[in-house]
Amino acid sequence: MTTPQLVVHRDKELMAQAAAARLITRIVDAQASRGSASVVLTGGRNGNGVLAALAAAPARDAIDWSRLDLWWGDERFLPEGDPERNVTQARAALLDSVPVDPKRVHAMPASDGPWGGDVEAAAEAYAEELARAAAPENHGPVPEFDVLMLGVGPDTHVASLFPEHPGVRETERTVIGVHGSPKPPPTRISLTLPAIRSAREVWLLAAGEDKANAVAMALSGAGEIQAPAAGAYGRARTLWLLDTAAAARLPKSLYPPASA
Numbered sequence: 412m413t414t415p416q417l418v419v420h421r422d423k424e425l426m427a428q429a430a431a432a433r434l435i436t437r438i439v440d441a442q443a444s445r446g447s448a449s450v451v452l453t454g455g456r457n458g459n460g461v462l463a464a465l466a467a468a469p470a471r472d473a474i475d476w477s478r479l480d481l482w483w484g485d486e487r488f489l490p491e492g493d494p495e496r497n498v499t500q501a502r503a504a505l506l507d508s509v510p511v512d513p514k515r516v517h518a519m520p521a522s523d524g525p526w527g528g529d530v531e532a533a534a535e536a537y538a539e540e541l542a543r544a545a546a547p548e549n550h551g552p553v554p555e556f557d558v559l560m561l562g563v564g565p566d567t568h569v570a571s572l573f574p575e576h577p578g579v580r581e582t583e584r585t586v587i588g589v590h591g592s593p594k595p596p597p598t599r600i601s602l603t604l605p606a607i608r609s610a611r612e613v614w615l616l617a618a619g620e621d622k623a624n625a626v627a628m629a630l631s632g633a634g635e636i637q638a639p640a641a642g643a644y645g646r647a648r649t650l651w652l653l654d655t656a657a658a659a660r661l662p663k664s665l666y667p668p669a670s671a
């Protein structure tokens with residue numbers, strides 16, 4: 412487990428811009444050293460904010476978009492093109508305006524896709540897609556993602572792993588179908604904590620005062636069953652990217668100097 416590092420920005424706009432700048436550097440470095448990069452995207456307000464900031468950043472052209480694999484941490488199990496799907500929102504925020512290779516955009520299945528409404532089969536298919544992409548040196552059935560981003564929900568959920576829900580207790584599978592999500596829609600697909608923890612870097616995004624309790628709880632020693640965000644960490648680095656509102660209830664001992 413890597414110790415969380417905290418970066419606190421003035422407000423959510425600056426947090427999104429700084430995270431986008433950090434992501435560009437990380438992708439460019441990975442492409443320079445290994446030829447390609449892989450990133451896991453998140454849904455939610457903060458995740459989409461980072462994608463919109465990336466779309467607006469002139470330095471986005473430093474990325475070779477044709478050598479980037481994009482995956483998702485979770486998805487709302489809805490028909491293709493539904494405005495509530497995380498991939499639909501990511502396309503609008505960024506993907507429609509950059510030259511990504513469609514074969515390397517690994518969206519989670521939709522509810523009108525090849526598995527119809529069978530979310531378990533859809534989750535299994537995504538697990539197989541991840542396993543096919545994993546290299547022998549990746550220590551398991553998922554690729555070692557360069558960066559895996561997670562929005563932190565006001566209830567401490569990450570991806571579609573909710574407090575006390577069965578998904579947060581999963582230790583074997585890498586991808587699960589989620590039933591009865593407390594946040595709509597009720598049916599979802601999610602990476603599990605073991606899959607999340609296979610990433611090289613995990614970045615948790617939280618901006619806004621509605622995230623302050625969740626951030627304080629997850630970083631103050633809560634267990635991952637009660638606070639799934641507490642169980643999300645990377646092999647090499649765990650980074651919490653916050654704004655001052657989301658960091659407001661952190662114990663003084665954890666609060667880092669303001670970065671900007």
Ligand SMILES: O=C1O[C@H](COP(=O)(O)O)[C@@H](O)[C@H](O)[C@H]1O
Nearest residue numbers: 453454455456457562563564570
């Ligand atoms: O439903 C979801 O919510 C979380 C957090 O969203 P936010 O709007 O509160 O930031 C998100 O991370 C997840 O991907 C998404 O499916």
